[in-house]
Amino acid sequence: MASNLSVVNDGDSFSYTESEFLYYRFYVPDVQAALGYILPVVADALRHIPSWIVDDDTHRIYLTGGKNVAERSDVMKKTVFALRDTRKFDILSRWRNETFPVYGPQKEILFHLERSACPLFGVVTYGVHAVAFVPPQTESEELKIWVSRRAKTKQTYGGMLDCTAAGGVSSGETSLETLVKECQEEASLSPDYVWKHATAGGIVTHFYVRDKRAGGEAGFLQPEGQYVYDIPLPPHIICKNQDGEVDEFFLWTAVEIRRALINREFKPNSALVMLDFLIRHGVLTPENEPDYIEIVSRLHRRLSFPLR
Amino acid sequence: MASNLSVVNDGDSFSYTESEFLYYRFYVPDVQAALGYILPVVADALRHIPSWIVDDDTHRIYLTGGKNVAERSDVMKKTVFALRDTRKFDILSRWRNETFPVYGPQKEILFHLERSACPLFGVVTYGVHAVAFVPPQTESEELKIWVSRRAKTKQTYGGMLDCTAAGGVSSGETSLETLVKECQEEASLSPDYVWKHATAGGIVTHFYVRDKRAGGEAGFLQPEGQYVYDIPLPPHIICKNQDGEVDEFFLWTAVEIRRALINREFKPNSALVMLDFLIRHGVLTPENEPDYIEIVSRLHRRLSFPLR
Numbered sequence: 001m002a003s004n005l006s007v008v009n010d011g012d013s014f015s016y017t018e019s020e021f022l023y024y025r026f027y028v029p030d031v032q033a034a035l036g037y038i039l040p041v042v043a044d045a046l047r048h049i050p051s052w053i054v055d056d057d058t059h060r061i062y063l064t065g066g067k068n069v070a071e072r073s074d075v076m077k078k079t080v081f082a083l084r085d086t087r088k089f090d091i092l093s094r095w096r097n098e099t100f101p102v103y104g105p106q107k108e109i110l111f112h113l114e115r116s117a118c119p120l121f122g123v124v125t126y127g128v129h130a131v132a133f134v135p136p137q138t139e140s141e142e143l144k145i146w147v148s149r150r151a152k153t154k155q156t157y158g159g160m161l162d163c164t165a166a167g168g169v170s171s172g173e174t175s176l177e178t179l180v181k182e183c184q185e186e187a188s189l190s191p192d193y194v195w196k197h198a199t200a201g202g203i204v205t206h207f208y209v210r211d212k213r214a215g216g217e218a219g220f221l222q223p224e225g226q227y228v229y230d231i232p233l234p235p236h237i238i239c240k241n242q243d244g245e246v247d248e249f250f251l252w253t254a255v256e257i258r259r260a261l262i263n264r265e266f267k268p269n270s271a272l273v274m275l276d277f278l279i280r281h282g283v284l285t286p287e288n289e290p291d292y293i294e295i296v297s298r299l300h301r302r303l304s305f306p307l308r
Numbered sequence: 309m310a311s312n313l314s315v316v317n318d319g320d321s322f323s324y325t326e327s328e329f330l331y332y333r334f335y336v337p338d339v340q341a342a343l344g345y346i347l348p349v350v351a352d353a354l355r356h357i358p359s360w361i362v363d364d365d366t367h368r369i370y371l372t373g374g375k376n377v378a379e380r381s382d383v384m385k386k387t388v389f390a391l392r393d394t395r396k397f398d399i400l401s402r403w404r405n406e407t408f409p410v411y412g413p414q415k416e417i418l419f420h421l422e423r424s425a426c427p428l429f430g431v432v433t434y435g436v437h438a439v440a441f442v443p444p445q446t447e448s449e450e451l452k453i454w455v456s457r458r459a460k461t462k463q464t465y466g467g468m469l470d471c472t473a474a475g476g477v478s479s480g481e482t483s484l485e486t487l488v489k490e491c492q493e494e495a496s497l498s499p500d501y502v503w504k505h506a507t508a509g510g511i512v513t514h515f516y517v518r519d520k521r522a523g524g525e526a527g528f529l530q531p532e533g534q535y536v537y538d539i540p541l542p543p544h545i546i547c548k549n550q551d552g553e554v555d556e557f558f559l560w561t562a563v564e565i566r567r568a569l570i571n572r573e574f575k576p577n578s579a580l581v582m583l584d585f586l587i588r589h590g591v592l593t594p595e596n597e598p599d600y601i602e603i604v605s606r607l608h609r610r611l612s613f614p615l616r
Contacts, residue, residue, distance in 0.1 A: 016610070107598070175594050199590030203604050225601055227594055280588050282507030286483050286535060290415070293533055293615045296511050300608035302324070307601045 004275055004284070005291040007261050008298045011268035014207035014221060018304075023221065024054065024061045026121055028072060033105050033306050034060075036122030037221045041088070049082045051075050072111035073099075080117040091216030092116055094155055099171045100125050105306045112171045119210055119220035124305050125168060127224065128179045129273040130198065132164040132187065132231040132239060133281075134251065142253050143281065145274075146239045147260070148186065148246040150267065156215040157267040159247070161260055163274060164231070164239060165189070175227040186246055187239040189231065198229045201280055204272050205301045211268075223303045226273050230280075254283040272299055312583055312592070313599040315569050316606045319576035322515035322529060326612075331529065332362065332369045334429055336380060341413050341614050342368075344430030345529045349396070357390045359383050380419035381407075388425040399524030400424055402463055407479040408433050413614045420479045427518055427528035432613050433476060435532065436487045437581040438506065440472040440495065440539040440547060441589075442559065450561050451589065453582075454547045455568070456494065456554040458575065464523040465575040467555070469568055471582060472539070472547060473497070483535040494554055495547040497539065506537045509588055512580050513609045519576075531611045534581050538588075562591040580607055 024043045025034035038046075038061055046052040051065040063079075066072030084092040099112035102123045118125050132146040146164040150157055167182035169175050179198060183189040208222040233239075239249045250256075257278065261271055276299050278284040279292075286292045332351045333342035346354075346369050354360040359373040374380030392400040407420035410431045426433050440454040454472040458465055475490035477483050487506060491497040516530040541547075547557045558564075565586065569579055584607050586592040587600075594600045 200587075200593040201590065202587050203594070203601055205601065205605055230590075279508075279510050282509060282538075285508040286511070293511055293513065294610075297513055297608050297610040300605050302602075302605040302609070 002262050003291045004258075004261060004289060004295060005298075007264070007266075007271050007275060008295050010264065011208055011272040012206035012298050012301060013209040013211075013268075014223075021059055023122070024059050026061050026063075026123070028063045028110055029066065031104050031110065031306075035102060035104075035110070035305055036124070036223070038120070038122055039219060039221070042083075042120050045083055045086055045088060046079070049079055051079070066111070069109055069111055073113070076111050076113050076117075080114050080120075083117070083120065089120065089216070091119060091220065094215050098168070100168060101171045101308070103306050103308045107306070107308055115168060115170075119216075119222050122221040122223070124223045124225065124303060124307060126175070126227065126308060127166060127168045127269070128175050128182065128227045128229060129163045129166040129204075129270065130179055130183050130187075130194075130229045130231055131273065131277045132183075132189065132233050134233050134235055137235065143283070144251045144253055145257055145277070146187070146233070147250045147252050147257065148239070148241070149248050149250070151245050151247050154245060157213050160213070160270075161266045162246075162270045163277075164249075166226075166270065166273075169227070179227075179229050183231070185243040186241055187249070188242055189233075189237070189239065193237070194231060198231045201228045201230050202276070202300075203227050204269075204276050204299050205303055206269065206272055206299065207301055207303065208268065223305060224269060225303075225307065226269060228273055228276060230277070254278060258283075275299060310570050311599045312566075312569060312597060312603060313606075315572070315574075315579050315583060316603050318572065319516055319580040320514035320606050320609060321517040321519075321576075322531075329367055331430070332367050334369050334371075334431070336371045336418055337374065339412050339418065339614075343410060343412075343418070343613055344432070344531070346428070346430055347527060347529070350391075350428050353391055353394055353396060354387070357387055359387070374419070377417055377419055381421070384419050384421050384425075388422050388428075391425070391428065397428065397524070399427060399528065402523050406476075408476060409479045409616070411614050411616045415614070415616055423476060423478070427524075427530050430529040430531065432531045432533065432611055432615060434483070434535065434616060435474060435476045435577070436483050436490065436535045436537060437471045437474040437512075437578065438487055438491050438495075438502075438537045438539055439581065439585045440491075440497065440541050442541050442543055445543065451591070452559045452561055453565055453585070454495070454541070455558045455560050455565065456547070456549070457556050457558070459553050459555050462553060465521050468521070468578075469574040470554075470578045471585075472557075474534075474578065474581075477535070487535075487537050491539070493551040494549060495557070496550055497541075497545070497547065501545070502539060506539045509536045509538050510584070510608075511535050512577075512584050512607050513611055514577065514580055514607065515609055515611065516576065531613060532577060533611075533615065534577060536581055536584060538585070562586060566591075583607060
């Protein structure tokens with residue numbers, strides 16, 4: 001039995017023995033907790049931008065301006081523009097014009113940050129992943145799962161496999177709202193159906209070190225939470241794409257999914273969500289997955305930053 | 309909405325900022341990894357027992373004898389008898405005459421250890437927990453869960469609530485075998501039914517600091533893995549106890565379960581398993597549980613010891 005631990009290593013790639021001198025911890029005024037890890041190449045760029053203090057002795061970086069959400073968001077925005085103007089960061093050429101909220105220790109929003117810039121500051125971001133599946137209709141049938149193949153033209157992970165639908169939870173959205181929107185756009189599932197039948201199944205938390213397939217340079221740090229939702233579908237509801245982000249859909253058995261996972265055909269964070277689904281539904285078991293305990297823990301990594 | 313984080317704190321009570329001088333790390337020959345944490349009171353007793361080296365500089369304790377499973381198990385057994393003879397440890401008065409396997413880094417069994425002595429060495433132990441539930445029979449019905457109340461005469465956690473059935477995975481048993489046995493003894497569920505309908509749903513891992521209700525002295529360290537199994541039941545199958553370990557069964561709604569959790573009526577590790585069930589089944593959600601992310605991570609703690 002092949003272990004799926006190497007699949008987990010792809011999506012949860014940041015070391016568990018955190019070496020504090022490989023990066024800087026990111027702080028904002030009046031908040032005790034570090035909000036993320038910043039690489040030295042970004043620290044060097046921040047030295048030249050007003051409102052930032054880079055302390056090489058403590059390996060800490062402080063944002064100095066901003067008394068409230070609006071002010072902090074504004075100074076972060078100016079910082080990201082200044083970083084973009086340096087043309088040193090490919091990652092910022094993939095501008096999204098969409099912001100993600102960054103939270104403090106009381107789950108308060110500290111500021112909103114342009115999505116493409118989040119990995120520069122190593123802050124936690126959140127997504128939703130929906131797994132639509134057709135339960136067995138008879139005793140001899142198997143569960144089947146709707147898997148999508150990302151458009152080859154997508155800037156990130158083009159042509160790789162995904163769950164049924166997924167997306168980032170932007171500023172002002174709840175995870176359920178993101179879920180409903182993405183299920184409609186990516187898989188043509190009606191909002192009514194999703195509201196009624198989608199079930200929360202937990203959250204996959206992991207710490208990803210970006211690789212080349214993510215677009216832009218490798219190495220930036222991305223702690224992430226993926227809210228997972230299960231959507232049982234009757235056989236007559238067919239997933240089809242509306243927004244051009246998906247090339248095709250497959251209705252696959254667990255065996256087909258497991259083969260694709262081991263072959264690394266899934267986008268790294270979607271692979272983690274799919275493993276979690278297979279574990280929660282009793283497909284991967286202590287009997288057939290040799291690294292069961294390690295995998296279940298790794299899919300729910302405790303992130304050492306404030307969370308929403 | 310009341311948070312369940314305090315319920316998690318009860319069962320996952322060992323600090324996440326491990327202070328290495330509050331305990332000793334436990335090593336056996338030829339194995340690099342620490343197998344558990346030993347309290348100073350046990351270290352002091354081990355100083356007087358052959359085959360043990362207590363190093364106060366490194367806060368490490370070494371078992372020196374034993375080249376194979378049989379030899380190591382034998383020296384551990386002699387050690388436990390010697391500890392019992394000191395009459396210093398109440399915990400050993402609850403002798404089980406049942407052993408748990410202790411694993412090394414390649415998932416090899418290193419030795420078998422009397423169950424009641426495991427907390428003295430802080431080694432990881434494993435259990436199974438079954439949650440039997442009756443799915444809603446109509447659209448207006450709710451999921452109901454079979455909950456048991458432990459016999460008031462039980463030495464540990466007498467009178468507290470449990471999942472449907474649970475037990476430790478002893479030496480030589482698989483988790484599925486333990487599941488089937490406990491479901492029969494504790495809830496009268498037939499082995500055939502359990503083999504056919506029980507579904508693995510993951511594993512809850514946590515690090516428990518024993519309190520008085522566990523029997524014996526408080527403070528010993530218990531890293532644990534609880535294999536969780538879901539068992540859907542039709543309304544006509546009734547759980548009833550056979551072995552005298554359960555006083556009564558209840559078929560409760562999620563609301564009743566949540567009230568009992570918040571009121572601390574569940575045994576601490578059963579409470580964690582019940583929270584995990586409620587999360588996997590979409591009862592506790594990001595919308596109604598303010599500490600959702602922290603709780604999901606804590607229920608799947610990454611233990612820093614070799615695991616099975």
